[in-house]
Amino acid sequence: MSVPHAVPRVLDRLRIGSAPDSWGVWFPDDDQQVPWRRFLDEVAEAQYEWIELGPYGYLPTDPAVLHAELGERDLKVSAGTIFTSLHHGPDVWDKTWAHVSEVATLTRAMNAKHLVVIPSFWRDDKTAEELEPRELTTEQWHHLNSGMERLGKQVREEFGLDIVVHPHADTHIDTEEHVERFLDGTDASLVNLCLDTGHYAYCGGDNVKLIKTYGERIGYLHLKQVDPDILADVVAKGTPFGPAVRQGVMCEPPLGVPALPPVLEAAQELDVDLFAIVEQDMYPCPADQPLPIARRTRRFLRSCGA
Template sequence: MSVPHAAQPVLDRIRVGSAPDSWGVWFPDDAQQVPWQRFLDEVTEAGYEWIELGPYGYLPTDPAVLRDEIARRSLRVSAGTIFTSLHHGPSVWDKTWAHVSEVATLTQAMGARHLVVIPSFWRDDKTAEEIEPRELTAEQWKQLTTGMERLGKQVRDEFGLDIVVHPHADTHIDTEEHVERFLHATDSDLVNLCLDTGHYAYCGGDSVKLIRTYGERIGYLHLKQVDPDILSDVVAKGTPFGPAVKQGVMCEPPLGVPALPPVLEAAQELNVDLFAIVEQDMYPCPPDQPFPIAERTRRFLRSCGA
């Protein structure tokens, strides 16, 4: 007697895409990165329809040029990305807003609705030098949370975009404790999360638990996995994030953790449309390495129903 297969979950609220990050792109201009034209060609050929802008200046910043380039490849943009140091308080606001305005202008022009906001690093990801304390003071937490709310309101008022804050390794919003503290201190009408499954696992968090506990605060997903063996070594040695990436701590799904099907199913159960953008940190990497991984990853996600 044959055992019937369980029905594949329907993941019709999940919109899968990829990002320059999956092609080893961390900087606007770097000799170790593939040219932007190659990224756009290969992300299309790998089967993705949505992309992020990546570091501002990597893709063309002239809206007319970029609109033409993505339209020719039947691509659409889901979000732009910014880095912020808002825990430093009002003194950094003007510089922050000048950069945000550039990225938001291009993001809006591409028809996207989200800005992914990454907090600044407390440790230099190349030298491992601690450039700030790992823990914020109570006053710095207040500056961070009120600054993010101000940013969320101004970005929405001026550009019609929603910010989604990205918990990230080697930043002050990383562990479950820090993420929950941040959520409790911010207004859900102004600030929500970009849950990066790899970074959250890297910092000891459980993505499915976070989605089920704070589902109304999950505004966006980055799909990523970590290699548990390499992560154990990274944690034991206190390796900073940049060198950890060079070690291969972020790996190709489904070879690492967390398992992505339960994450996608929990996200689907929220019953809202969510972007799920594949990001496999690989800087630096050989130019021929990203495409086959991206293609296999897209095939794997289709097998999960996404």
């Protein structure tokens, strides 16, 4: 007697996409990265519909040019990305807002609705130099939380966009404790989370638990997995994030953790439309490496119902 194969649940609230990061792109311009036209060609070939802008300046910043390039490939933009160090207090606001305005202008012109906010690193991802203490003071937590609320309010008022803050390795919003402290200290009407499944697992967090506990704060997803063996070595040696990526700590699904089907199903159960953007940190990488991985990843996500 044959046993029927389980039919994957249809995850129709998730909008699947990819990003320049999955092509090894971390910088606006770098000789080790694929040219932007090749990225667009290949992300479309891998059958993704949505992309992020990536580092500002990698893709064309002229909206008319970018619209035309995306239109030729049937691609749409889900979000732009900004970098902040708001825990330093009001003195950094003007510099932060200049950067945010630039990215938000292009993001809005592409009809996207989100800005992914990445906090600044506490140590250099190349040299491992500690740039500042790993733990924030009480005053710095206040600056971070109030600064993010101010950012969320002003971005919405001036650009009609929502910010989603990205917990990230080697930043002050990384571990379960720090993520929960940040969420508990900020206004849900102004600030929500971009949950990166790989970064949260890298820092010891339980993705499904976070989604089930703070579901109303999950505004966006990055789909990523971590190689547990390499991660154990990274943790044991205190390796900074950049060198860890070069070791291959972020791997293609379904080879790592967290298992993505339970994460995707928990996100579906929130019953809201969510972007779920694939990111596999692998800077730098051979130019021919990303496309086959992207194809396999897209097939895997379809097998999960997404």
